[in-house]
Amino acid sequence: MEHQKNSVFRAYVLLILAIVSIIGGLKVLKAPTTITLLTGGILVSIVSVLWGTKWETIEKSLFESVGLMAIGIYITLAIGLLVGSWILSGTVPVMIYYGLKLLSPSIFLFMTCIICSLMSLMTGSSWGTIGTVGIALMGVSQGLGIPMQYTAGAIVVGAMFGDKLSPLSDTTIMAPALSGVDIIEHIKHMLYTTVPGYVISLILFIILGMQYKTGGDITNSNAQEILSTLQNSFNLNPLLLLPPVVVLFLIYKKVPSLPVFGIGIILGCICAGVFQGSSLSEMTTVLNAGFKSESGVKLVDSMLSRGGMTSTLGTVAIILSAAVFGAPLKAAGVLQVLVNSLSESTKSWKAIMVGSYITNLIFISITTSYYVCFTVLGPIMQPIFDKFNIPRKNLSRMLEDTGTALCWIIPWGMSGIFASGILGVPVLEYAIYAPTTYLGIVFAFIYIFTGFGIGKLEETKIA
Secondary structure, three states: OHHHHHHHHHHHHHHHHHHHHHHHHHHHOOOOHHHHHHHHHHHHHHHHHHOOOOHHHHHHHHHHHHHHHHHHHHHHHHHHHHHHHHHHHOHHHHHHHHHHHHOOHHHHHHHHHHHHHHHHHHHOOHHHHHHHHHHHHHHHHHHHOOOHHHHHHHHHHHHHHHHHHOOOOHHHHHHHHOOOOOHHHHHHHHHHHHHHHHHHHHHHHHHHHOOOOOOOOOOOHHHHHHHHHHHHHOOOOHHHHHHHHHHHHHHHOOOOHHHHHHHHHHHHHHHHHHHOOOOHHHHHHHHHHOOOOOOOOHHHHHHHOOOOHHHHHHHHHHHHHHHHHHHHHHHOOHHHHHHHHHHHHOOOHHHHHHHHHHHHHHHHHHHOOHHHHHHHHHHHHHHHHHHOOOOOHHHHHHHHHHHHHHHHHOOOOHHHHHHHHHHOOOHHHHHHHOOHHHHHHHHHHHHHHHOOOOOOOOOOOOO
């Protein structure tokens, strides 16, 4: 008993140390996210080793976390290459051009969210949606004079909403699979926490859009300057829309992400050679260092000077640092202690669900990856939900509410890092304009305390 109390005490000390290191680094010292995560990981590792955790165990946990994050790292690098090739080819410029021509400022944010929702729902890929359509919509936003954080919020809401509810999405497949729930039942149950937040987000985008002039004709001087500059700088042939059409079609057909983006990069380079007359030397330079716009128009140059593999290395560094931060906490058994404490100290199903949500929030903040969160918490919490006769569909929904959704507004979370790096807007600046990401948890707590949207408590014993 004394050993058990000692383990619980040490687990909470390590957890507090990790939280303090994050708050102290990011908020007090204003240190870079990468350094803050590395420092926190080192401090927790030192204390864990002094208290008996073997370094080999921490190292194994680190390699497992990096392994689970590897696909995200490779996709991030691939999208950097994709963006560079699509700007050089004129694909992104032509998307911006037609976006400025067709979208009215007053409905732009609303339509941005709807477009990204449909793309993500059809393809099951939030990252693919942001890395393709999202980039072009950010350019249109600049041309219309709409704050970048508004647009980033609308893009994230749309991409996350579609991804969360799409039966093609990896998270929508993983969460019920690891919770022992049918995928259709899982999607239907998620509507309770996802749709209200999505409707509120759309209302917000309509209200924000009201402050901008209406009408379909672009008369804004900045927009006109952008249109003329794009026409003078690129051959804006409609065939340049072929690469994104092919990429989205392949994602929809469930072709693996990396080959899809590879095809998109190749198509971008081919279009760059055919339509813009780019040489192989120019292509390789842009793929590595990104496109550097030198039109002389500051707004256009800032809009198009992006992409390339090197532009994503900072994002990759944060992802790897997050793995360093979470590894010692996982190796020291902090999560298992939290779950055991929750199960043993609680007698009501409501307390179990509240505690489970809090545990998930802590764990996703530590691990930063919903892949890790799903694979660890799903199997661990199944017996607890069964013990209290709570329908397991609440477990699968909880994994998505706290993982798939919330990860977009955690500054060091994989999804947040990706969105911030690709869209060029810090996580904390767009987070407030992406209500769906956090309102799902708010509605979940409302349902827990009211009993609405939970399901029959006696229905859950699943073999």
